[in-house]
Amino acid sequence: MSDADRGGDDLVAAAELAGVPDEFQRLWTPHRMAYIQAGPEPLREVCPFDEAPRKSDEDGLIVFRGETAYVLLNLFPYNSGHLLVCPYRHIATYDEATPEEVAEIGALTQTAMRVLRKVSRCDGFNIGMNQGAVAGAGVAAHLHQHIVPRWATDANFFPIIAKTKALPQLLGDVRVAIADAWPA
Numbered sequence: 001m002s003d004a005d006r007g008g009d010d011l012v013a014a015a016e017l018a019g020v021p022d023e024f025q026r027l028w029t030p031h032r033m034a035y036i037q038a039g040p041e042p043l044r045e046v047c048p049f050d051e052a053p054r055k056s057d058e059d060g061l062i063v064f065r066g067e068t069a070y071v072l073l074n075l076f077p078y079n080s081g082h083l084l085v086c087p088y089r090h091i092a093t094y095d096e097a098t099p100e101e102v103a104e105i106g107a108l109t110q111t112a113m114r115v116l117r118k119v120s121r122c123d124g125f126n127i128g129m130n131q132g133a134v135a136g137a138g139v140a141a142h143l144h145q146h147i148v149p150r151w152a153t154d155a156n157f158f159p160i161i162a163k164t165k166a167l168p169q170l171l172g173d174v175r176v177a178i179a180d181a182w183p184a
Contacts, residue, residue, distance in 0.1 A: 084144045092142065105145060
């Protein structure tokens with residue numbers, strides 16, 4: 001059947017596509033292709049938190065730029081809306097932050113919580129900093145705080161059994177929604 005026969009509709013019914021249906025569910029995560037194509041250690045040569053502010057907000061996944069710190073989406077989120085608050089300065093641990101950086105990281109964290117509640121109607125948050133590689137920091141050389149929205153119904157067997165996290169929204173869509181809701 002041609003596009004003209006379908007009335008120009010770009011959506012194609014599954015029955016029209018090649019393949020044999022099976023019992024498997026597919027989890028489509030096209031945003032992870034950049035990570036796959038970069039190889040096994042894509043973030044080790046350059047600090048992603050030094051690079052992000054040099055990019056456009058869209059390319060850096062930045063939702064807000066402050067004076068000493070900024071807020072961006074986690075490229076490998078635990079949940080949709082998983083944000084990071086980073087100082088612009090390349091420091092590794094919280095005790096190296098200036099009083100101004102500490103204050104702005106705290107204020108941005110509070111604002112991020114308010115925005116995420118409004119945008120995603122989450123029920124709670126996991127907030128934290130992993131200080132050093134031994135403590136689980138994926139990027140240990142640059143301080144960053146995680147803000148992970150949580151819902152009463154967000155836990156299922158996927159992360160435990162399949163080591164897979166289902167994310168219902170694309171990063172670009174989440175970034176736009178949060179950035180648009182961020183107070184001026």
